[in-house]
Amino acid sequence: MTANISRRTLLAATGSAALIGTASTSYAGTPRDPGQLLKGDWRPSRQDRALVGRWARDTWRSLVAMTDEHTGLPADNIGESVTSPVRSSYTSPTNIGGYLWSTVVAKHLGIISPQESYRRITQTLTTMKNVDHHEPSGMYFNWYDEATGEVRYVDPDGTKPITPFVSSVDNAWFACALMVVRNAEPRARALADSLLSKMNFAYYYNPAARPGGLMRGGFFETPPPDEETDKGNHAGTGPDVYYRKFHYDTCNTEARIAGYVGFALGQVPHTQYFATYRTFPDSCDWSWVEQKPKGVHRTYLGLDVFEGSYSYRGMRLVPSWGGDMFESLMPDLFVPEATWAPRSWGLNHPLTVRAHIEHGLEDAKYGYWGFSPASNPKGGYSVYGVDAIGMDPGGYPSDLEATNFDAGFEGCREGTNPNPTYGDGVVTPHAAFLAMSYAPRQAIDNLSRIEKTLHAYGGGGFYDSVAVKSGLIAKRYLSLDQAMVMGAIGNVFGGDVIRRNFSAGDVTRRIRPLIAQEQFSAGLD
Numbered sequence: 001m002t003a004n005i006s007r008r009t010l011l012a013a014t015g016s017a018a019l020i021g022t023a024s025t026s027y028a029g030t031p032r033d034p035g036q037l038l039k040g041d042w043r044p045s046r047q048d049r050a051l052v053g054r055w056a057r058d059t060w061r062s063l064v065a066m067t068d069e070h071t072g073l074p075a076d077n078i079g080e081s082v083t084s085p086v087r088s089s090y091t092s093p094t095n096i097g098g099y100l101w102s103t104v105v106a107k108h109l110g111i112i113s114p115q116e117s118y119r120r121i122t123q124t125l126t127t128m129k130n131v132d133h134h135e136p137s138g139m140y141f142n143w144y145d146e147a148t149g150e151v152r153y154v155d156p157d158g159t160k161p162i163t164p165f166v167s168s169v170d171n172a173w174f175a176c177a178l179m180v181v182r183n184a185e186p187r188a189r190a191l192a193d194s195l196l197s198k199m200n201f202a203y204y205y206n207p208a209a210r211p212g213g214l215m216r217g218g219f220f221e222t223p224p225p226d227e228e229t230d231k232g233n234h235a236g237t238g239p240d241v242y243y244r245k246f247h248y249d250t251c252n253t254e255a256r257i258a259g260y261v262g263f264a265l266g267q268v269p270h271t272q273y274f275a276t277y278r279t280f281p282d283s284c285d286w287s288w289v290e291q292k293p294k295g296v297h298r299t300y301l302g303l304d305v306f307e308g309s310y311s312y313r314g315m316r317l318v319p320s321w322g323g324d325m326f327e328s329l330m331p332d333l334f335v336p337e338a339t340w341a342p343r344s345w346g347l348n349h350p351l352t353v354r355a356h357i358e359h360g361l362e363d364a365k366y367g368y369w370g371f372s373p374a375s376n377p378k379g380g381y382s383v384y385g386v387d388a389i390g391m392d393p394g395g396y397p398s399d400l401e402a403t404n405f406d407a408g409f410e411g412c413r414e415g416t417n418p419n420p421t422y423g424d425g426v427v428t429p430h431a432a433f434l435a436m437s438y439a440p441r442q443a444i445d446n447l448s449r450i451e452k453t454l455h456a457y458g459g460g461g462f463y464d465s466v467a468v469k470s471g472l473i474a475k476r477y478l479s480l481d482q483a484m485v486m487g488a489i490g491n492v493f494g495g496d497v498i499r500r501n502f503s504a505g506d507v508t509r510r511i512r513p514l515i516a517q518e519q520f521s522a523g524l525d
Contacts, residue, residue, distance in 0.1 A: 042441050044493060052444065053109065055461055056489045060106045062460025062477040063099055063486070066146075072123035073146040074099040076156065077375075080475040082460040090156045091146040091479070093170040097177030098483025100124060101498055104184040105490035108497045118187055125181075125191045134221050136238025138198030139171045142218075163224035166241075168204040168215055168248075172258040175199055176334050176502060179264070183501040201262035202235040205272060206247060212275030212303045214247035215258050215268070250391070251276040252320040252348070257331045263514065264507040270514045274300045278318050278520065279308030280391065287409035289391045295521040309521040312388045313358050317351040317522045318344075322383055323390030325431035326372040326484070328352045332437070333487040334502040341515040347522040352389065353435040357442060359386045364398055364422035366468045368454070369446055370431035371398045374481060375464035375474035377426060384426050384465070400424040400467050424469040429462035430481040433488040440492055461485065 044052075065082035066074040074095050075087035100121060107117035131149045133140045141164040143152040155162045175196060182192040207213040216234075219241040223229060229242035248255035256276070262268025279293035280286040293308030294316070309316040320327035329349060331337065337345035360369025376382040378400065385396030387405040395404040401423035408415025429450055436443040451457040456466035456473045464481055465474040490497040503511075 044440070048440075048444060049493065051448065052489055052493055055447070056105070056109055056486065056493075057111055058457075058459065059461035059482050059485045059489075060102065060111050062482050063102050063479060065460060066477065066479050066482075067099060067120075068146045071127045071146060071149050072120060073127060073144065073149060074479045075146045076480075077476055077478045078460075080458050080460075080463070080477075082458075082477075087146060088156070089145060089147065089158075090143050090152055092142055092144070093140045093167070093174035095479040095483075096124060096128065097174040098480050098487075100177035101180050101490075102483045102486035104180055104501070105486045105494060105497060108184070108490060108494045118185060121181055121185055121188045122191060125188065125195065128195060129191070134166050134241075135198075137166065137200050137203040137235065137241075138195070139166045139200075139203065140174060141165065142167050142170055163220050163222060163227075165218055165220055165244075166203075167218040168201070168258040169217075169255050171199065172201070172261045175201075175261045175265075176257065179261075179507070180334070180498055180501045183504045184497065196265075199265070200235050200237070200267060201258060201265060202267045203233070203241070204258060205234055205262060205268045206243075207234075207269075209247045210249070210275050212271035212301070213269065214249055214275055215255065215262070215272060217244045217246045217248060217255075219243045249276055250321060251278050252318050253327045254330050257334070260331065260335055260511055263510050266506075266510065271301050271303060273514055274303045274305050274518075277308075278306065279310065281306060282308060284409070284412035287412035288393050289409065290387070290393055290395070290405060291407040291415075292410040292412070298519065300517050305518075307519065307521045310389055310391075311525065312355050312386075313363065314525050315351045315355060315523075316525060317355065317389060318348050318520050319389045319391050320352075320385075321390055321392050322373070322385040322396030323355075323387055323392075324372040324383065324385030324396050325352070325356060325370060325428075325434045329434040330484060333434070333484070333491065333498055335511060335515075336496070336499045336503060337515065338438075340508075340512040341518060343519040344515065344522070345520075348520055350438045351522055353438045355386055355389050356431065356435065357439065359388070359398060360425065360427065364425055366398075366422070366425035366427065368425065368427045368450060368468050370427050370429065370435065370443075371396070371425075372428045372431035372434070374426075374428040374430070375476055375478065376400075377465055377467045377470075377472035377474045382426075384428060398422065398425055400426055400470070400472075424467045424472075426465050426467050428465045428481070429456065430464075430484045430488075433485045436488050436492045 065085040077088045078085040103120050106112045127149050132151050141151050178192045178196040182189040204216040223242045233240045259272050295308035310319045338349050357369045360366045371384040373383040383396045387395040399422050403420045406416040407418045432443045432446050454466045456463045460477045463475050487498050
């Protein structure tokens with residue numbers, strides 16, 4: 001079964017360069033290299049450093065407000081108050097990992113002292129050493145109470161019982177944090193390694209799912225009463241577990257981080273990377289997606305890969321499932337993909353950023369840009385993206401009206417909405433921060449206007465989302481989204497502090513040659 005749904009929908013988951021100019025995306029006379037379209041001579045000014053430094057301090061304030069003083073575990077979210085925070089009463093391995101790498105950034109930027117960083121990191125890791133988890137794999141369950149560290153047996157809404165789930169992607173983000181911490185905070189290395197050394201991502205790797213093998217979404221330790229599962233054990237250690245019946249089978253998604261960690265730890269074979277789809281095939285059997293891909297077939301590690309791409313505004317790029325910034329760029333916070341893979345991610349990442357900018361400013365004419373799953377300004381949680389660069393036929397819309405783009409599938413079916421009219425756009429500040437490595441001038445200017453004009457800013461930094469026409473604001477802070485903000489600032493203004501510490505040692509040797517082989521069919525039409 002295909003699993004293309006971002007894990008974050010389950011909540012109700014190089015060098016600096018700049019686009020020239022701030023109000024227009026005219027590229028007349030610019031080079032044909034997509035990376036060059038985003039490059040300029042940008043260097044952070046004193047004003048840039050002061051502004052982004054204030055954003056970082058305020059964002060860190062929200063993370064401190066989320067974090068329980070006794071366990072060192074961050075809540076999943078809080079409301080707008082950071083002085084009297086109302087915590088969500090649940091957290092996840094992703095949230096905990098985000099707090100850990102944010103602590104590293106806060107120390108590196110001088111927001112907190114080295115001693116406070118060490119105290120916070122060791123408090124959190126000590127708690128995690130003692131919480132209940134799936135011991136044979138060293139993996140953690142999806143939901144814990146941040147105030148007690150106890151596993152939750154009711155869903156985050158508190159409305160129904162759940163069987164604790166062991167997610168591949170959630171555990172991968174936590175493992176990423178451990179890999180950063182062990183290098184960035186040497187005094188905590190032994191503690192971080194004591195957790196990381198027990199984590200076995202071979203539990204998720206199914207060699208029979210497809211030639212090359214795929215990563216499972218996750219498993220249960222005991223069979224859930226309301227879900228059919230696959231009983232088995234891919235790692236061959238410990239008793240059988242109960243796998244959910246889906247695999248992550250697309251490449252440009254946040255789930256690729258689980259493969260990266262598996263490669264880095266020597267637990268997952270490299271073929272898994274090329275077993276995933278860049279796009280689905282270009283035959284009419286797959287015409288349910290929103291546009292027909294174009295591309296060529298290439299062979300890597302003995303596997304045939306269809307290097308398909310989508311077209312948007314004169315660009316060709318490998319789509320994510322929802323066309324959102326989170327799926328495309330969050331793994332790049334850790335793995336320097338554009339540098340290590342210049343013919344694939346080095347093309348795709350800047351084009352993804354350009355697509356978001358052009359969608360917001362020129363296509364939908366919102367006046368702002370940056371779209372990613374986040375809190376809905378009307379309440380709850382929703383997915384947002386640039387639908388035209390996503391494969392989901394239902395669409396990750398960029399507005400409150402959930403406007404759907406569908407170009408059709410050439411030669412197989414006509415499009416249902418190839419030229420949509422957009423409504424009240426919803427921009428998500430963390431998406432612009434993720435883009436900052438590729439378009440810092442544009443990102444800083446966009447965020448400045450979100451703060452000053454849309455007023456989507458509070459005592460803990462940027463609120464989670466804002467609708468640009470109605471002015472509706474989702475006045476709450478999500479720990480994962482705030483952690484993405486901190487990670488992005490740390491890379492752009494802190495000398496790639498997250499990427500450098502993640503990729504030290506064997507990580508570079510085990511990942512860089514693998515992804516460097518590939519050539520996407522991305523570029524400019």
